[in-house]
Amino acid sequence: MKKKKDLKISRRTVMKGALAAGAMMSAGSIPSKLFAGEFNIPDPLKPLPTTGGNMRWIDSGDMKGVFWKKLFPEYAASRGITIEYDGLPWKEINKIVPIAIRNGTVHDVFQLPIGMDPGVAVSEGWVQPWDDYIENLDEWLANFPAGVYLPGVNQFNGKTYGLCLTANKRTGTCLLYSEKYMSEAGYDPQAGRMTYSEIRDAAKKITKRGNGQYYGWIIGGNQVNRWEDVVHTFGQVAGAHGGRGGFTNRHINFQNGKFQIASDQYMEAVELLLQLKSDGSAFPGVMSMNAPQARALMPQGAAGMIFQGPWCIGVWGRDAPEWKYGIASEPVPDGKKAQPLYIAEGGSNTLWLSANSTMGPFAGDLIRFMGTEQGQIYWAQTVGAADPAVNPEAVAKAGLTGPSAQALAMFAENLLVGPNPIVRNKDVGVVAAKSRVPDPSLALVIQGLYTGQLKGVEAQLKDCNQRYEDALDQAVEEARADGANVTRDDWVFPNWDINSNYGASKYSEL
Amino acid sequence: MNKKSLSKQIYDARWCYVFVLPCLILTGMFVIYPIGMSWYFSLLDWSGFTKEAKFIGLQNYYEAVNDEFFWDAFIRSFIFMFGTVPVKIVLGFIIAVFLNNQVLKLAPFFRTVIFMPVVTAIAIIGIVMTFVFSPFNGPANKFLMSTNLTSAPIDFLGNPDTVLPTVMGVYVWKWLGITMMYWLAALQTVPQDVYDAAKIDGAEGYRLWIHIILPIVLPFAIVIILVEAVGALNVFPLIETMTAGGPFFSSEVMEIYIFRTAFVTDSGTMPRLGYACAAGVFWGVAVLFITVLQGLWMRRTRRI
Numbered sequence: 001m002k003k004k005k006d007l008k009i010s011r012r013t014v015m016k017g018a019l020a021a022g023a024m025m026s027a028g029s030i031p032s033k034l035f036a037g038e039f040n041i042p043d044p045l046k047p048l049p050t051t052g053g054n055m056r057w058i059d060s061g062d063m064k065g066v067f068w069k070k071l072f073p074e075y076a077a078s079r080g081i082t083i084e085y086d087g088l089p090w091k092e093i094n095k096i097v098p099i100a101i102r103n104g105t106v107h108d109v110f111q112l113p114i115g116m117d118p119g120v121a122v123s124e125g126w127v128q129p130w131d132d133y134i135e136n137l138d139e140w141l142a143n144f145p146a147g148v149y150l151p152g153v154n155q156f157n158g159k160t161y162g163l164c165l166t167a168n169k170r171t172g173t174c175l176l177y178s179e180k181y182m183s184e185a186g187y188d189p190q191a192g193r194m195t196y197s198e199i200r201d202a203a204k205k206i207t208k209r210g211n212g213q214y215y216g217w218i219i220g221g222n223q224v225n226r227w228e229d230v231v232h233t234f235g236q237v238a239g240a241h242g243g244r245g246g247f248t249n250r251h252i253n254f255q256n257g258k259f260q261i262a263s264d265q266y267m268e269a270v271e272l273l274l275q276l277k278s279d280g281s282a283f284p285g286v287m288s289m290n291a292p293q294a295r296a297l298m299p300q301g302a303a304g305m306i307f308q309g310p311w312c313i314g315v316w317g318r319d320a321p322e323w324k325y326g327i328a329s330e331p332v333p334d335g336k337k338a339q340p341l342y343i344a345e346g347g348s349n350t351l352w353l354s355a356n357s358t359m360g361p362f363a364g365d366l367i368r369f370m371g372t373e374q375g376q377i378y379w380a381q382t383v384g385a386a387d388p389a390v391n392p393e394a395v396a397k398a399g400l401t402g403p404s405a406q407a408l409a410m411f412a413e414n415l416l417v418g419p420n421p422i423v424r425n426k427d428v429g430v431v432a433a434k435s436r437v438p439d440p441s442l443a444l445v446i447q448g449l450y451t452g453q454l455k456g457v458e459a460q461l462k463d464c465n466q467r468y469e470d471a472l473d474q475a476v477e478e479a480r481a482d483g484a485n486v487t488r489d490d491w492v493f494p495n496w497d498i499n500s501n502y503g504a505s506k507y508s509e510l
Numbered sequence: 511m512n513k514k515s516l517s518k519q520i521y522d523a524r525w526c527y528v529f530v531l532p533c534l535i536l537t538g539m540f541v542i543y544p545i546g547m548s549w550y551f552s553l554l555d556w557s558g559f560t561k562e563a564k565f566i567g568l569q570n571y572y573e574a575v576n577d578e579f580f581w582d583a584f585i586r587s588f589i590f591m592f593g594t595v596p597v598k599i600v601l602g603f604i605i606a607v608f609l610n611n612q613v614l615k616l617a618p619f620f621r622t623v624i625f626m627p628v629v630t631a632i633a634i635i636g637i638v639m640t641f642v643f644s645p646f647n648g649p650a651n652k653f654l655m656s657t658n659l660t661s662a663p664i665d666f667l668g669n670p671d672t673v674l675p676t677v678m679g680v681y682v683w684k685w686l687g688i689t690m691m692y693w694l695a696a697l698q699t700v701p702q703d704v705y706d707a708a709k710i711d712g713a714e715g716y717r718l719w720i721h722i723i724l725p726i727v728l729p730f731a732i733v734i735i736l737v738e739a740v741g742a743l744n745v746f747p748l749i750e751t752m753t754a755g756g757p758f759f760s761s762e763v764m765e766i767y768i769f770r771t772a773f774v775t776d777s778g779t780m781p782r783l784g785y786a787c788a789a790g791v792f793w794g795v796a797v798l799f800i801t802v803l804q805g806l807w808m809r810r811t812r813r814i
Contacts, residue, residue: 095773098559098781124560221668222756285645287668287757302646433560436782439579440758448758451670 039071039378041078044365045135054082055359056107058097059349061087063314063386064166067379075366081359089292090114091223101126108357109367111349115246115437118350119429122156127352129159133364140371147345147417147503148390152426154350164347165370165379166387169411171341172309173233175199175331179324181206181214181304189328193338196272199305199331203281206304216281218303219273220291221447227273228443230307234269235260237330239339241498243418248432248475248491249344251442251468254419255498257491259472261442261465262458268333270446270457277450287451299323310385310407327403329410340499342418347390373397385411417501419493424507430484435475438467545794551787558772558783570788579759580789583767584796586674590763591742593678598738599731601682602689607719609690610697621694625687632684636751639680643667667753670760677752677761681745689738696730697723732808736801743797764793 055076057068065087072083086107088096094113100106112121121127131137137160141149144164149155154162175189182189185205187198194202203216210216220226232251236242240263243249253260260266276282283303286294295312297303299320306312307330316323332338351367353360369375376394384404388411389395395408422428440448445464448454472488479486495509496502520527552570556563574580605624609617627635643650645663654660666676700723708714708722746765749755755762755770762770772786 098773102559120560222754224756283646284663285648285665285668287665288640288644288753289668297646444758447756451668451757451760453670453758453760 039074040374041075042369042372042374044079045368048079048361048365050080052080052082053359053362054084055109055362056084056086057109057363058086058088058093058107059109059111059351060090060093062311063383064349066314066318067382070382071378079362079365081362104356106354106356108354108359109351109363110354112352117246117429117432118154118162118352119152119156119426120433121352122161125355127161128355128357128360129161130163130353130360130364130367131159133353133360134160134368140368143371143373144347144390145392148347150345150423152422152429153344153346153420162350162352163367163371164350164390165367165376166347166349166383167390167392168343168346168348169415170310170348170385170388170407171233171330171411171415173230173307173330174309174407174410175305175328176298176308176312177305177326177328178298178301178303179326181209181301182326184209185304189326193329194331195334196268196331197334199272200275200279200281203276203305204279207279207281210304214301215283215303216279217276217305218283218294218297219286219307220289220294221286221450222288223290224441224443224447226291226307226443227446227450228441230273231266231269231442231446233341234272234330235263235265236341237338237414238265238268238333238336240265241339241342241418243344243420244342245344245420246432247435247437248421248428248472252491254421254491254493254496257488259465259468261468262461265333267457267461270449270461272331273446273450274457287447298325310404310411311387313403313407314382314384314386325403327407327410329414338414340416341414343415344420345417345423346420349387384408416499417503419496419502419506421490424493424510425486425490427479427484427486428490430479430482431472431475431486434478434482436471438464438471440464442468548787548794549791551784552791553788554784556784557781558786559781563784566784570785571792573785574789574792579762580767582759583762583764584793586761587743587763587765587793589674590678590681590745591739593675594682594742595735595738597682598686598689599735602686602734603693605686605690606693606697610694621687621690624690627684628687630684632747633751635680635684636748639752640667643676668757670757673753673757673761677745677749680752681742681748684748685741689734692730692734692737693727696727696734699730700726729808729811732804732811736804736808739804740797740801764789768793 057072059065059068065085068085068087072085076083090113093111097106097110097113098116100110106126112118134140141160145167148164148167149160154160154164175194177189182202185202187194187202199217206214206216219230232244240253240260241255242251242253242260251259251261253263283294283297289297291308294303294306295308295315296319298306298312299316310327313327316325329338353363357363370379371391373391373394376389376391377398380389380395380398380400383389384400385407386404388408389398400408422432442464445454445460449457449460454460476486476488493502493506493510495506514522551558553565553567554563555566555569605620608614609621611617614620642648643666645651645665645668648663650666651660651663655663664672666672704722704726705718708718713722743763744765745763746769749761749763749766750769753761755766768786768790771782771789773781
């Protein structure tokens with residue numbers, strides 16, 4: 001295959017792209033990949049080892065997996081290596097990666113389990129920096145938007161350990177709905193953000209029309225994090241301003257540094273879920289299915305609404321291309337105006353290189369290509385809004401239409417960058433490493449309330465909030481005992497304007 | 511007669527020890543060492559992945575015995591055992607009695623059918639059963655509704671009241687074949703002349719089974735109960751694939767509890783290998799205690 005230099009697109013590719021774009025425009029849908037059939041993989045900037053080898057790569061799959069499965073064979077052939085890819089659900093990554101790290105058999109390139117502090121991965125020596133494997137690293141990093149690469153997040157001791165090809169500017173609890181059922185119920189979520197009452201009413205009407213054949217709303221209820229994700233995001237939309245991410249960010253109101261699990265906004269969100277159940281609008285098997293199973297039932301006509309992420313778009317586009325659905329922002333409590341959602345600085349799907357890996361030159365070469373505008377365009381065209389490419393210019397050039405474009409526009413409108421305690425004080429990372437999410441976690445408490453095994457929303461959320469407060473206090477205490485210079489005041493950002501991005505200038509004011 | 515010294519005895523039997531050595535080494539590596547290390551880990555505050563591991567004595571044990579979820583899981587494991595073992599033993603015995611009858615021409619066929627689930631991968635069964643019991647188009651609910659046994663679908667695996675009995679039912683179905691085989695083996699040890707003599711003496715029907723056959727196979731029953739009881743306390747793959755212990759811990763048995771605390775879960779809790787080992791050691795001792803009790807019972811029965 002003929003190799004091209006970075007950022008140069010061949011005439012043939014342009015022709016293919018134009019044809020595909022035309023087809024896309026006429027069909028009114030998104031192509032799975034604009035440049036059908038090949039990637040223009042540039043020559044490496046410096047000679048790669050000629051010894052070949054097998055590179056193992058693991059991530060959380062979904063649309064990422066679709067892209068990698070297209071690219072990896074071409075890349076591997078061009079470099080004379082083999083690539084073994086495992087795209088697994090987070091639940092599996094959370095189990096496999098730690099065991100593999102302990103056994104010394106972790107993949108060459110991997111994602112860290114949810115909640116695991118990257119600082120621990122570095123200090124424990126599980127990962128190695130990418131600096132030696134990416135030519136002109138500083139120049140390459142300069143292509144990324146500000147705030148993607150940060151000390152304490154993916155850079156440690158002056159070196160870059162974690163690489164992000166995707167942005168974290170998305171939510172996982174959008175309102176995804178069947179156009180047919182919703183329209184029959186007399187609602188159009190595109191006309192404006194729906195209220196909780198409207199969601200209930202629509203769900204009731206869909207269920208009534210379904211007459212046992214389909215229901216108003218569905219959720220993957222045995223995947224417990226789905227409960228927490230919905231309540232957390234809905235609570236934020238309703239005005240519970242706070243962080244996202246791991247235990248040391250999530251559910252914390254950065255105006256006062258306290259957990260807000262027992263806030264009115266969270267309670268209202270939980271009540272909405274319970275009302276959907278008591279109305280009889282919930283799909284009858286929600287407690288025995290996970291999120292992918294629930295998602296798969298939507299195109300089968302089993303339910304009218306689901307609160308999930310933009311990753312559904314690609315999966316439904318592939319598995320049920322004829323099915324008509326819509327995507328809209330999360331609902332808001334009656335009489336309230338939707339508030340911004342906040343993301344932490346940094347990217348998402350951070351990729352780490354195993355300390356034992358000898359495939360660093362190839363992994364670095366591949367990721368360097370994917371970080372270029374051309375690589376990012378390729379990514380955006382296949383993955384779309386599911387895991388948005390981190391380079392906004394590349395996303396704009398990718399020519400996305402339909403639900404993907406709509407979702408990205410929605411995220412751009414609804415999401416702001418919020419404060420991040422670890423950016424303010426890297427010793428917060430020590431606290432993260434000491435933290436233990438209380439048992440039962442908020443996710444389980446909501447699940448217990450839904451099944452009726454726990455009673456009293458307010459009492460349960462207050463108890464849960466206290467457990468979280470105590471757990472963070474204990475983690476801070478343990479971190480301080482180990483010499484970390486950190487207090488609970490590091491979670492208080494008095495200069496936070498909830499209607500604007502919280503950037504470097506704001507941190508310097510503290 | 512001169513009594514040989516111990517060293518002399520060992521030397522004389524040196525080839526026996528040589529032949530036993532590989533087994534001893536493997537047992538040491540894969541049984542003794544892991545048990546020993548789990549005892550040691552149980553005394554540490556350790557995630558299992560970091561270098562930092564703090565010795566905290568019996569604190570993990572103290573925390574475990576004060577954790578309501580630990581005891582809930584502990585009790586649930588025994589509910590599972592007491593709910594499945596008697597059913598399997600009785601059902602397995604009845605089926606074995608029927609299939610042991612040489613007159614029944616289709617006995618090999620039925621034996622095969624009943625044994626088939628035993629050789630099917632348990633994870634596959636777990637996943638398939640989630641579809642079978644699905645309230646939406648699941649065959650179990652379709653059957654119940656088509657026969658008017660229920661007017662609305664039942665969320666067998668999503669309802670805290672039905673989840674454990676459902677999993678127990680699947681477990682019994684899955685392993686009934688092996689219990690049946692144990693009983694068949696036991697029944698085939700009963701000599702034919704015992705049957706003949708009993709019949710001459712006028713013992714027939716249930717009297718033959720209660721007064722003649724059952725006393726003969728009783729020692730086997732003790733062994734079968736022991737094996738079944740220990741088996742019913744090791745149900746991790748079935749429950750993990752069917753419910754993962756949910757909803758809200760309703761089907762969380764001890765193995766799931768240990769697994770949950772040893773690994774990062776999707777509810778966001780961090781791994782605690784030290785604590786999980788403490789729970790595991792406690793659980794192991796409890797199972798050992800039951801096994802010893804059953805062993806004593808077996809010895810007593812044999813004496814009778």
